[in-house]
Amino acid sequence: MDRGFDARVWHAVSLIPHGQLATYGQVADWIGAWGCARQVGWALRRLSLPSEVPWQRVVNAKGRISMSLSREGSDWMQRQLLIAEGIPVDAEGRLPLKGFLWRPDLEALALEINQFAIARE
DNA sequence: CTAGTGACGTGCC
DNA sequence: GGGCACGCCACTA
Numbered sequence: 001m002d003r004g005f006d007a008r009v010w011h012a013v014s015l016i017p018h019g020q021l022a023t024y025g026q027v028a029d030w031i032g033a034w035g036c037a038r039q040v041g042w043a044l045r046r047l048s049l050p051s052e053v054p055w056q057r058v059v060n061a062k063g064r065i066s067m068s069l070s071r072e073g074s075d076w077m078q079r080q081l082l083i084a085e086g087i088p089v090d091a092e093g094r095l096p097l098k099g100f101l102w103r104p105d106l107e108a109l110a111l112e113i114n115q116f117a118i119a120r121e
Numbered sequence: 122c123t124a125g126t127g128a129c130g131t132g133c134c
Numbered sequence: 135g136g137g138c139a140c141g142c143c144a145c146t147a
Contacts, residue, residue: 024129028142035142037129042144045128058128066128075128 004120005033009043011116015109016057019085020102021095023061030109041066049074056081063097065089 008031016022024037033039044055056078060066065082067075079089089095 025131028129033142035130038127038142039129039144041128043128055128060128061130068128071128078128 004117005031005039006043006046007120008113008117009040010047010053012109012113013044013055013058014053015104015112016054016102018054019087019100021057021059021087021097021100022102023097024058025061026102027058030106030113045071049077057085057102059095059097063095065093065095067093 009027012027012030013022024040027040028034028036040058044053044058047053047055065075065078075093079093082089082095087095087100
């Protein structure tokens with residue numbers, strides 16, 4: 001169960017539609033890890049780039065890209081990718097989260113993720 | 122073993 | 135808006 005944490009995060013993130021956003025907290029909630037937003041960040045950090053996973057669509061609840069020296073430029077890359085998807089991001093990493101936040105059908109999403117978890121066994 | 126550090130979030134001032 | 139405290143847990147020194 002726990003060994004698939006990264007995989008579950010990546011799968012959930014891959015469900016985010018093009019041009020839309022989600023927060024770390026949302027993703028944590030979807031996979032049944034309420035309050036574990038940091039772990040989501042860790043899972044994405046462990047993602048090797050480039051990746052099929054649209055990791056750039058995950059931002060923090062303040063509506064900003066989380067800038068960090070340890071990311072060695074992937075934060076800057078994230079900004080570029082989002083702009084390429086039509087989401088305006090200013091030089092400080094701020095973006096209009098309100099207008100682009102993905103609000104999925106939680107029941108359908110939970111079902112999708114649950115089936116994925118079963119398929120992994 | 123403990124302590125510090127985060128791609129975080131919520132609550133409070 | 136900013137700053138602080140706490141909770142969360144993987145990782146590192």
